[in-house]
Amino acid sequence: MSPFDLVIRGGTVVTATDLYAADIGVRDGRIVAIGEDLPAGREELDARGLLVLPGGVDSHCHIEQLAATGLVNADTFETATASAALGGTTTVIPFVAQHVGTSLAAVAEDYHRRAERGAIVDYAFHLILADPRPEILKDELPPLVRAGHASLKVFLTYDRLVIDDEQLLDVLEAARSHGLMVCVHAENHGMIRWMGRRLVERGFTHPRFHVPSHPRIGEVEAIHRAIACAALLDQPIMIFHVSTAEGAATIHRARGEGRKVWGETCTQYLTLTSAELDRPGIEGAKWICSPPLRDPADQEALWWALEVGTLQCVSSDHAPYRMDATGKLAKGPNPSFKEIANGMPGLELRLPVLFDAMVSRGRLGLKKFVELTATAPAAIYGLHPRKGTIAPGSDADLVLWDAERKVTIEDAPRTDRAGYTPYAGRTVKGWPRHVLLRGRPIVRDGTLLGTPGEGRFLPRRGGWAAVPTGRPAPEFDPARNFGARLW
Numbered sequence: 001m002s003p004f005d006l007v008i009r010g011g012t013v014v015t016a017t018d019l020y021a022a023d024i025g026v027r028d029g030r031i032v033a034i035g036e037d038l039p040a041g042r043e044e045l046d047a048r049g050l051l052v053l054p055g056g057v058d059s060h061c062h063i064e065q066l067a068a069t070g071l072v073n074a075d076t077f078e079t080a081t082a083s084a085a086l087g088g089t090t091t092v093i094p095f096v097a098q099h100v101g102t103s104l105a106a107v108a109e110d111y112h113r114r115a116e117r118g119a120i121v122d123y124a125f126h127l128i129l130a131d132p133r134p135e136i137l138k139d140e141l142p143p144l145v146r147a148g149h150a151s152l153k154v155f156l157t158y159d160r161l162v163i164d165d166e167q168l169l170d171v172l173e174a175a176r177s178h179g180l181m182v183c184v185h186a187e188n189h190g191m192i193r194w195m196g197r198r199l200v201e202r203g204f205t206h207p208r209f210h211v212p213s214h215p216r217i218g219e220v221e222a223i224h225r226a227i228a229c230a231a232l233l234d235q236p237i238m239i240f241h242v243s244t245a246e247g248a249a250t251i252h253r254a255r256g257e258g259r260k261v262w263g264e265t266c267t268q269y270l271t272l273t274s275a276e277l278d279r280p281g282i283e284g285a286k287w288i289c290s291p292p293l294r295d296p297a298d299q300e301a302l303w304w305a306l307e308v309g310t311l312q313c314v315s316s317d318h319a320p321y322r323m324d325a326t327g328k329l330a331k332g333p334n335p336s337f338k339e340i341a342n343g344m345p346g347l348e349l350r351l352p353v354l355f356d357a358m359v360s361r362g363r364l365g366l367k368k369f370v371e372l373t374a375t376a377p378a379a380i381y382g383l384h385p386r387k388g389t390i391a392p393g394s395d396a397d398l399v400l401w402d403a404e405r406k407v408t409i410e411d412a413p414r415t416d417r418a419g420y421t422p423y424a425g426r427t428v429k430g431w432p433r434h435v436l437l438r439g440r441p442i443v444r445d446g447t448l449l450g451t452p453g454e455g456r457f458l459p460r461r462g463g464w465a466a467v468p469t470g471r472p473a474p475e476f477d478p479a480r481n482f483g484a485r486l487w
Contacts, residue, residue: 148459
């Protein structure tokens with residue numbers, strides 16, 4: 001009898017630290033052997049000429065989520081995780097989205113039901129706390145922690161989600177007592193309201209005015225405030241979707257001081273700019289997200305921050321809304337930028353777009369690509385080494401990449417339900433051919449084989465302590481190095 005259920009033969013294995021030719025033996029959904037000329041498996045997968053990478057870990061995506069505005073984003077767990085699989089992502093961390101006045105426990109139960117029914121890839125959850133009442137933190141949070149939820153998210157902006165500094169400190173204190181990571185949407189709420197109101201009053205309503213309505217200095221202030229509150233309690237935090245050079249510089253300085261702060265950015269902030277919103281009519285609404293897209297100088301600063309370790313991972317922040325009355329045009333055919341749902345699709349194309357930018361164009365290379373899109377998010381959120389790497393004992397979540405294949409992305413409906421992609425017209429080099437989840441093919445030659453409900457919930461405890469803080473070098477001076485500005 002063969003010692004392996006599956007052997008992936010003849011590929012080039014890539015991890016965050018190594019690159020080598022090897023066969024991979026899989027048994028019972030786990031990697032059990034890596035070496036040359038492994039014995040035959042009951043099944044074999046020819047990987048000659050292909051790269052073998054760990055499945056992507058998208059640690060920030062919104063799936064089948066009810067927004068505070070009352071809109072539900074376009075995807076179900078089935079469609080979102082199908083698009084994730086087709087793009088080479090085998091683990092997602094979406095959100096359990098509490099709203100003011102609701103029970104966190106009841107909301108978590110509802111999201112678990114949806115995921116159990118529809119998920120095609122494995123998943124965990126971040127818990128959004130929009131209403132951190134004492135009874136929520138004292139009575140409802142501990143059982144959820146015991147069930148394997150290891151991270152919270154809070155917002156420092158949005159009318160129906162924003163928490164004040166005292167509430168933030170309450171959440172940080174509760175997280176510290178349970179060993180949780182706190183993730184922060186860091187923008188200054190007052191600045192956004194003030195700027196948005198004055199722009200609309202003066203008739204500046206086109207989608208392009210979404211950008212100045214979110215002042216870049218507002219991101220800097222909120223990041224600094226979140227870090228200060230966390231430092232008061234010695235509590236680790238993750239700053240989500242950093243978009244500006246100055247925001248990255250703020251994190252850089254704090255990490256240099258030994259603060260327990262980590263940061264992510266997203267595919268769109270590395271590859272798109274605010275010029276996308278300046279299109280005729282309402283077309284620019286497709287590129288409205290928060291924080292907004294910024295400038296080329298910010299892109300360069302964010303790439304540098306990823307290179308030196310100031311930022312540790314790249315997510316999609318997948319938040320799909322259709323360009324119709326169910327989504328971005330819910331307030332009518334010609335809404336002001338303040339009335340347009342914030343968010344873009346990105347789960348499926350995160351890895352292909354980043355592979356092209358990081359690897360094919362020679363910016364950061366293969367090992368850094370694996371680190372930023374799989375290994376580091378798995379480690380930060382308590383999933384490593386089960387997820388995010390290729391090693392004996394790890395889940396056999398593997399993606400066989402054709403590094404030479406060129407694909408021109410079309411603005412046509414994809415597997416997700418947004419109905420468009422912000423990356424239309426872009427030609428990328430490098431595309432996933434086969435995708436395995438726990439040793440089972442869920443994508444073969446670009447065809448989806450995975451079935452709804454085969455994704456599993458991933459209970460977590462801690463994780464962030466495995467990813468060190470410390471001063472990256474050289475000094476980060478965005479004004480000098482990248483020509484960035486505060487306004």
